Amino acid sequence: MSNATLSGKKILLGVTGSIAAYKVATLTRLLIREGASVRVIMTPAAARFISPLTLSTLSRHEVLIELMDEGNWNNHVALGLWADLMVIAPLTANTLAAMATGACDNLLLAVYLSARCPVLVAPAMDEDMWRHPATQRNLEQLRSDGVEWIPVGHGELASGLVGPGRMAEPEAILAVVQERLRKQGSLTGKKVLITAGPTWEPLDPVRFIGNRSSGKMGIALAKEALDRGATVVLVLGPTKVEVPEGDIQLIRVQTAEEMYAAVADLFPETDIAVFAAAVADYRPAERADRKIKRKAGELTLQLVPNPDIAALMGKQKTPRQLTIGFALETNDELTHAREKMEKKQLDMIVLNSLNDSGAGFEADTNKITILPAGNNPEEYQLKSKSAVATDIWDSIFRYFSDRLYT
Numbered sequence: 001m002s003n004a005t006l007s008g009k010k011i012l013l014g015v016t017g018s019i020a021a022y023k024v025a026t027l028t029r030l031l032i033r034e035g036a037s038v039r040v041i042m043t044p045a046a047a048r049f050i051s052p053l054t055l056s057t058l059s060r061h062e063v064l065i066e067l068m069d070e071g072n073w074n075n076h077v078a079l080g081l082w083a084d085l086m087v088i089a090p091l092t093a094n095t096l097a098a099m100a101t102g103a104c105d106n107l108l109l110a111v112y113l114s115a116r117c118p119v120l121v122a123p124a125m126d127e128d129m130w131r132h133p134a135t136q137r138n139l140e141q142l143r144s145d146g147v148e149w150i151p152v153g154h155g156e157l158a159s160g161l162v163g164p165g166r167m168a169e170p171e172a173i174l175a176v177v178q179e180r181l182r183k184q185g186s187l188t189g190k191k192v193l194i195t196a197g198p199t200w201e202p203l204d205p206v207r208f209i210g211n212r213s214s215g216k217m218g219i220a221l222a223k224e225a226l227d228r229g230a231t232v233v234l235v236l237g238p239t240k241v242e243v244p245e246g247d248i249q250l251i252r253v254q255t256a257e258e259m260y261a262a263v264a265d266l267f268p269e270t271d272i273a274v275f276a277a278a279v280a281d282y283r284p285a286e287r288a289d290r291k292i293k294r295k296a297g298e299l300t301l302q303l304v305p306n307p308d309i310a311a312l313m314g315k316q317k318t319p320r321q322l323t324i325g326f327a328l329e330t331n332d333e334l335t336h337a338r339e340k341m342e343k344k345q346l347d348m349i350v351l352n353s354l355n356d357s358g359a360g361f362e363a364d365t366n367k368i369t370i371l372p373a374g375n376n377p378e379e380y381q382l383k384s385k386s387a388v389a390t391d392i393w394d395s396i397f398r399y400f401s402d403r404l405y406t
């Protein structure tokens with residue numbers, strides 16, 4: 001029992017009405033064997049596929065099905081707050097659709113809507129239902145709501161057809177749960193500082209020099225760090241992209257100098273700083289109090305350099321602090337990224353190339369290469385920015401957990 005991988009972890013297991021529900025008995029047993037506390041919630045339809053008695057016996061807790069049970073109200077908010085992780089397996093097309101729209105006509109859906117913990121789902125359905133655009137659309141919606149789904153298996157289906165749609169096997173679901181919970185705590189107790197977005201350097205009260213950075217990549221990194229247990233401060237330049245309300249400490253700035261001041265103040269207390277902002281390298285030497293008027297002939301702007309925030313923090317960092325930077329390049333990408341990493345004394349640099357379509361400032365996707373100092377570059381596929389954030393934090397953990405935890 002000493003090497004139980006889920007010891008002390010609290011898992012809410014949601015079961016919906018699919019033939020694959022019979023496999024949940026095995027999944028429950030595996031989770032319990034690994035030391036987890038498991039509370040099972042079923043939809044009324046699920047109870048027709050597997051007996052609640054089987055699952056209450058295996059999970060050692062009463063199985064909950066109805067919002068109201070024998071005059072008692074099952075507190076869905078408390079259940080949602082109790083769990084470290086919610087796993088819905090099997091997930092039918094019907095419950096998937098309800099989750100994608102926020103419908104809430106049973107206890108399982110009410111708990112899903114009030115859960116503050118990460119949610120994993122293991123879909124199960126017949127091939128045609130799986131391939132239907134509505135199902136794929138709903139899955140995409142769930143993904144962008146932050147729900148992770150476990151790919152379906154390929155094989156014999158309840159209809160007799162052979163194809164994709166089978167629920168992943170209990171052992172595979174257990175492996176995803178273990179991995180997810182391992183990561184979840186990986187930044188507990190760590191202070192993470194992230195810069196994101198553009199900076200605007202004013203010329204006069206109405207004009208500025210800026211760039212098209214949206215801040216989306218930095219916001220995704222902040223969310224992921226929070227999910228992994230870190231205390232997160234996000235120093236964000238001017239962007240309209242919304243930061244989720246809640247536990248991220250948000251500091252709004254406009255200019256590079258303001259960003260620098262905020263970072264310099266916070267850096268001594270920081271364990272990991274990620275510089276994802278597209279900081280303007282120069283600002284106008286003069287900032288006119290009044291709108292600059294049109295005149296005949298040319299107008300010359302004089303620009304002066306802004307502080308290089310990443311480089312300045314690199315100079316003062318201690319061996320227990322990590323700094324991670326970004327490089328957006330158009331040519332000789334790897335060479336330029338390596339030079340930047342050295343010049344700014346970064347521990348890792350994340351390269352994105354403007355030559356890759358789907359990568360860049362305003363997109364919801366990104367294609368990156370990670371260069372950890374002293375190691376070979378790792379090239380990744382085009383992914384959503386939240387999936388890219390997962391890859392970046394995984395890499396930080398993989399290369400630097402020794403330094404972070406000694």
Ligand code: CTP
Nearest residue numbers: 275276277279281307308309310325326327328
């Ligand atoms: N950076 C910073 N402060 C600056 C400029 C850049 O903190 N004044 C950080 C960025 O957040 C990023 C890294 O440094 O993590 C590289 O940014 P980039 O603009 O590509 O670097 P520059 O040194 O400005 O190089 P370039 O000449 O290519 O613009």
